[in-house]
Amino acid sequence: MKMFQILMVGPSRVGKTSTLASMSKDLQVAVNNLQYHTTIPDELREILRNFEKTQEKNDFKVDQQPIRIGTASNSPYEISLYPQGNNEERDIALRFIDVPGGWYSPPTQENPNPNYNEAKELLSQSIVSFWCIDCVSMIENNSKYHEERNAPEYITNFYKDNVSLPKGHRIVFVLMRAETYIRDKKRGVEWLMGKGGEFDKHYGKCISELKRTLNEIECFVTYVETLGCVQFTYYSEKDDKVEAVYALKGKEYDPKNCEVPALLAIEKSLQEAIIFYENEANKVLEYFKKLKKGFFGWVIRLPLRLFGYDVNKHARADDIVELIQNSRTVDPQVFPEECKSHPFINAHIVRERLKNAKPKISHLVDVVKIDGRLRST
Numbered sequence: 001m002k003m004f005q006i007l008m009v010g011p012s013r014v015g016k017t018s019t020l021a022s023m024s025k026d027l028q029v030a031v032n033n034l035q036y037h038t039t040i041p042d043e044l045r046e047i048l049r050n051f052e053k054t055q056e057k058n059d060f061k062v063d064q065q066p067i068r069i070g071t072a073s074n075s076p077y078e079i080s081l082y083p084q085g086n087n088e089e090r091d092i093a094l095r096f097i098d099v100p101g102g103w104y105s106p107p108t109q110e111n112p113n114p115n116y117n118e119a120k121e122l123l124s125q126s127i128v129s130f131w132c133i134d135c136v137s138m139i140e141n142n143s144k145y146h147e148e149r150n151a152p153e154y155i156t157n158f159y160k161d162n163v164s165l166p167k168g169h170r171i172v173f174v175l176m177r178a179e180t181y182i183r184d185k186k187r188g189v190e191w192l193m194g195k196g197g198e199f200d201k202h203y204g205k206c207i208s209e210l211k212r213t214l215n216e217i218e219c220f221v222t223y224v225e226t227l228g229c230v231q232f233t234y235y236s237e238k239d240d241k242v243e244a245v246y247a248l249k250g251k252e253y254d255p256k257n258c259e260v261p262a263l264l265a266i267e268k269s270l271q272e273a274i275i276f277y278e279n280e281a282n283k284v285l286e287y288f289k290k291l292k293k294g295f296f297g298w299v300i301r302l303p304l305r306l307f308g309y310d311v312n313k314h315a316r317a318d319d320i321v322e323l324i325q326n327s328r329t330v331d332p333q334v335f336p337e338e339c340k341s342h343p344f345i346n347a348h349i350v351r352e353r354l355k356n357a358k359p360k361i362s363h364l365v366d367v368v369k370i371d372g373r374l375r376s377t
Helices: 016-032 042-051 116-124 135-143 152-160 189-193 198-213 259-293 298-307 312-325 336-341 347-360
Strands: 002-009 036-038 059-063 075-083 092-098 128-134 170-176 218-223 230-238 241-248 368-370 374-376
Touching: 002 116, 002 259, 016 036, 016 042, 016 075, 016 092, 016 128, 016 259, 042 075, 092 259, 116 152, 128 135, 128 259, 135 170, 135 198, 135 230, 135 241, 152 198, 170 198, 170 259, 189 198, 189 218, 198 218, 218 259, 259 312, 259 347, 312 336
Parallel strands: 002 092, 002 128, 128 170, 170 218
Antiparallel strands: 036 075, 059 241, 075 092, 218 368, 230 241, 368 374
16 A cells, blocks of 8 residues: 655644545545545544534634644544455555644744754655645735734745655645635635635735745645635634634535545545556566576476475466466465565556546546646636
8 A cells, every 4th residue: 555645734723624524524425436435534533523513503713823823743644545345455545644833833043943844854755735724814804814824924935945845746725714705606716716816816926936946846726615604704802812703604514625635635646656556566577577587497496396495486476477467466365475575466456446546536626726827727
């Protein structure tokens, strides 16, 4: 099984964990279209159950904490994809790392932030990152709290400071708490994400800087409605504490589009996994081809039976090469020693499943791809 890492980037309490939990509600339906099943961690299922109780309240408040706040430990959540009809074999797994917002604050004399370098290391190991943005802070009250809350300059510099970012790293800008704007008939998706829209106005410069600095990154922007039944009403400002107050506009928990960031991560993982399993399949095939030819030749090899040399493994190599070349499965019950020694012995089978799944994912996502400028896909 190949593991891929996705880093959650953004301020504390922006809704990173909430989105991962809401994502699990519709992700399995989408993954079924790829002929896969998925596993959802129990921790996310518990958060999801708590969200489903939101209709018992009339409103709720969210602290507008600056990005420099938050020093808790990071939380990993693993989601595996396994082929339908096979509950044991995993083809790929995605590890989402949820990091406190305070980790992204640059170290200063007043705030040394010992976690900053660890956050950089996590980013350098990730093929995808979700840059999570609080829509309300970005838009309301003439963006009064945007700079302190979302800290676009801090996070842009965090990315630019990571010189070891993998080539082709995919950044997905995730607009959080978008219900207030997406469901407004006078505004909607284009107003929020289109060219010249709110996101473009606030992050167009950041994206240009990243594309000039980083090595062939991919950028997408999408939105999520983490609860789907709330609407921003006003800011509560008391002393030094600022809270965003939301009112319930529906009776049921009704998240929308939360699976799209995960699908973008899965799509990227499929792309990388196909290359990985292609290479592993070739390595395994070359190994058994060499074993099939042998090192000594049959005339010299046969007498070696007396010394316990296993000449039968060359016959088994013949069978394995034939199976691999015909894209057949190598049964671990028939070839237990070989399958144990070479865990990617059936990499060619996994590769074909992934290649079949990849074209099916494009129609499942509603995003804007950023390529120098914003443009709708």
